Amino acid sequence: MTLEEISQFKLELSSELDALLSYWATTVRDVEYKGFFGEINSSGTIDKKATRGVVLNTRILWAFAAGYNRTQKEEYKQIAEEQFIYIIENFWDSENEGVIWEIDCDGNPVNTRKQAYAQGFAIYGFSEFYRATGNELSLDLSIKLYNILQDKFWDKEHLGYIEALQKDWSIIQDMRLSDKDLNVPKSMNTHLHILEPYTNLYRVWSDGSLKNSIQDLISIFQNIIVDKDTGHFNLFFGQNWKSKSKTISYGHDIEGAWLLHEAAIEINEPKVIESIKKTSLRLVDITCNEGMGQDGSIFNESEEGIIDKDKHWWVQAEGLVGLIDAYEISGDATYFYKAVKLWAYIKTYIRDIKEGEWYWRVDIENKPILSEYKIGFWKCPYHNSRALIELLNRLDKIEEVRL
Structure with a gap:
């Protein structure tokens, strides 16, 4: 590619x-x-009275803190500071520690369960806020949440993290992250989004135990979660890691490809990095070969060989980063131009030019599914803003090399 294209x-x-x-x-x-x-x-x-989830709110914190770190716009820093206080005042469990799942618009608890996934996203938001502001409380809470995940959720016998516990850390029967998920004790999704905040926390707290935890997660992905035959991620597991689903998630495959590579780079273990490069490229290649349309978009998922060809906003966003990461690993410009093509698709069909933000998803004919909310419990500024920030940071480096 040329400097003009970049x-x-x-x-x-x-x-x-x-x-x-x-x-x-x-x-x-x-x-x-x-x-x-x-x-x-x-x-x-x-809907001013809609309930508010901790995942949405910690992702908002991350987005504005990361936005400030990229642009240095004081407005973003101020919003991040306000959001940090809002989360502490409304989602932090002062009695048992950790973050609860859901509140109403007045800040009253609605669902006090403790999802491992949510503790992870709190670490992600708090650690990024610390990177933006140097706020010591945000770092202290990040470390506290890391210790909670290791003490309360880590399965010492079979390894990995269980999905959920009650407010007081007692056993909970329904562990599902959402109504769309299986009620199982372990999932790929939770492990991916614990690896992600651990990596971000390691940037500001290079603790030996945290590094070991990151290495443990990378090993779990390479040896258990990645299907040796298909190359895809398995998604749901029993306590002893027996797979419970044959669904393929193209978005998670390509998202996991770059998050695994990022984690390996951050802990700076050369053998791990080289091994992960192969895993990451295979995940990206499989996504391109099986789950990518001729227009450059990425399909949602496959179930028993039947592909759901709807295009979800977050899948397209993660595809951008996965493709550029594959270019950085391989030096093959084909990946770069696939990312450019995917971006053209996003601009044309995924962005809502009239109302703002991105549609949740479009169908096989690229028509928006208007029954989906624009903003909600799972629709946030995290996937798309992160993709944009990641690409800008990576393109800066590519540009520097070429100058």
Whole structure:
């Protein structure tokens, strides 16, 4: 690719990052009740009384802290500071510690369960906020949550992390992360989103035990979660890691490809890095070969050989990073141009030009599914803003090498 192509790509990505964070800073912020609204439908109607989830809120914290770290815009830092306080005041369990799952718009607890996934995203938001501000409490809470995950959720016999516990850390029967998930004690998704915050925390707290935990997670992915025959991630597991599902998630495959590589680089273990490079490239290649349309978009998933060809916003976002990461690993410009093509698809079909932000998903004919909310419990500024920030940071380095 040429320097002109890289420059144009960066210009468009930077503009979209500003548009996304501006949308959240203006349209989604709740001036009356503080924090951010819990739900906005596809036509832009706000449900001011919708409940609010900790995952959405910690992802918002991460997005504005990371946005500040990329742009140095004081507005983003101020919003991150307000959001940090909001999370502490509304989601932190002062009695048992850790973060609860859900509150109402007034801040009253609605669901006090403790998901391992949620503790992970709190670490992700808090550690990024520490990177942005140097706030010592955010680092202290990140470390505290790391210790909670290791003490309460880590399975010492079979390894890995169980999905959920009650507010007081006692056993819970329904461990599901969402209604779409299987009720099993372990999942790929939770492990991926514990690896991710551990990696971010390691950037600011290079503790030996944390490094060991990251290595344990990488090993679990390479030896258990990645299917040796298909190369895809297995998604749901019993306590002893017996697979419980044959579903293929193309979005998680390509997201996991770059998150695994990122983790290996961060702990700086050369043998691990070289091994992960092979795993990552295989995950990206399989996604491109099996789950990518001729227009460059990435399908949702496959179940028993039947492909769901809807295109979800988060899958497209993670595809961008996975493809550029594959280019950085291999030096093969084919991956770079696949990312450019995917970005063209996102601009044309996934972005909501009229109302702002990105549609949740479009169908096989690229028509938006308007029954899906625009903002909600699982629809956040994290996947798309992170993809834009990751690409901008990576393109900076690619550009430097070429100059």
